[in-house]
Amino acid sequence: MDIIITSCYDGFIRLLDVEKESFDLLYTSAYQVFSICRPHDNMNSLFIGESYGSVGSLDIRSSNPNSMSWDLHAEQIYTIDFNSQNTNLMATSSKDGTACIWDLRKLAHLHPQPLKLVRHKDAVNSAYFSPSGNLLATTSKDNNIGLISGANYEVESMIYHSNKTPRFISSFRGIWGWDDSFIMVGNMKKGVDVICVEEKKLAYTMADREINAIPCRFDAHPMLPGVLAISTAGGRVYVWDI
Template identity: 50%
Template sequence: MAPPKLNEYERKRLENIRRNNEMMAALKVHSKATALSNHSKIVAKSYTVKLEKKPKIETPIVIRRSLRTRGIPPDSKGLDLDANSDSNTSTHNSPNKVEKFVQTLGPISMKDAYKGTDDSDRSFIESLVSMSNKGLLEEELEGPAKKKKTECSFELESLSLDPENIARVVPGRITQVRFFPSKDVNMIAAGNKFGDIGFWNVGESEIFLYHPHAAPISGILFQQHCLSKIYTSCYDGFIRLMDAEKEIFDMVYNSSDNACIYALSQPKNDANCLYLSEGKGGLAVLDNRIGKCSSHWDLHGARINTIDFNPQSSHIVATSSSDGTACTWDLRCIGGRKHTALRTFAHKRSVQSAYFSPSGSSLATTSMDDTVRIYSGVNLEDETSVYHFNQTGRWLSTFRAIWGWDNSYLFVGNMNRGVDIVSTVQKATVKTLESPHISAIPCRFDAHSFEVGMLAGATSGGQIYVWTSS
């Protein structure tokens, strides 16, 4: 069979292919391409690296589970305030020091407890001893002192904060601050969460610091008729009496069941008895004449945060509690298994404080439900509620509104580093004390008993600001 005839295009195509093959043969292109291909395969094979798998390290996975899911009951003491210690104060109380004070049930000398920067506290002790006979009760005030205390009207605009009236008195968070109840001195005692007690004479540079306790200070009381003797209570269940004449911190009470002491108070007409908040809602009476508690009543379902006596009727006491209530009680009628309050003031959340006014006719409460409430009337039946943001968080001491020098105003800190002033007449916050000198939030306050317009505000950084009336 004859091959098919090629057209002109196909003949030209075959001719081009033949010519290209001749040119490539002359240049030896095919042989070089084959050699390069074989060389690449050899190189790739010679440099092949076999990777070995690293052994997998088995690390245990820690699963955080709550006490409730593990079936363990919660700690009755609640949150440990010492867990929030700042880095700059963590070395202030080493574990060895804490252990030493926990085991010391007897007296501690002021020399051993002294932690101040000055070489000696001798000048401070001598000044306290000189005040030993200058403790004043209301009925002992005569002449100008009595007039100054009863006539306590002043202008809010006159309150000012001077730089010389600012000092860091203790390290860490201040839980208690008190003016000495004396018309002759403007001295402050402050307690912190580490168990320290610091003393500062306003306007002076010396700070006298002591460490008589191993846990947060919950109360500071000056012994009536003798300012050189000061009671201090603590979450560790101890009450000590600082006696400047004997130069010791004496042990006057130790909770037998290791219960925390959350508050300490004393009626003005009874120098022998101390009232303390102990454990879960308990109120105990410590009789110093017998050296033990003479009475104990379970009044609340949770811890009692404050104890305050009516200045006109010392048998009437107000308590605030974390169970969401504040109550007034007649101590003459408490007894038996069931205790009935005169009045119960219910709040939506924990009540941090309940304080009688200077006249005893009103009661002010501060609650975590963001209110400051004022109860007045014959039976405290009239209620005024003022909104106030009280969510301080875990790093600050809780806000507690205090009375000034009459029934007109309440003073309470705010989260903007100011002091809100609540008017009982206008039933609202009428002014906020502010200053460029304030670098931290004042949380706890005290008004000087004999210096109208002198107000101390304490912070969680250990500072104390003192406003004065110009």
């Protein structure tokens, strides 16, 4: 099934079916939608992060999907991510200064308790599991990259990185590459900082004179190690073969 799902601050979630050449309204929220994500093992399920701190779940196959929801954060949820090795584990990041790991098998509708709670001193822009699922990386406006490890995610390390961006530039979000070795995140000097996980420090910075704006969001190609897509505040997308 060749589909693309889009969301927007207007609360509309739409589904583009490439084969049918149709672009239909899938779901309408009364609130702004800040994030969407599908579990790796269930492409028919969609999780939605809304402005007031809740996560909803719906079946995209339904003509009238009813969302189940849980109040997980005090403020809007910026990212949702699933562990590739155990999709019962879901990570969320929020404006309330926390990132959480949730076990969906134990997610109560009233007063749900996270498996792991990570506190930052400012909004958390993102929280992403590593490719192996053994690590979690958080990016916060408090100028730290959080690294969560251990058998039960009990070990926390903070790595300094300047994450503050001006008002009209998208927030930095550190992503994993093609293994658990490095985290890649943008900087205000129009470069890409590569953080070494083992040494817990900046390893090197990638830059190119063709990139003339601040790189904000990245995506590592899942099938081609070394191929990185970069979007900038200047409205351009670059594909970089590292």
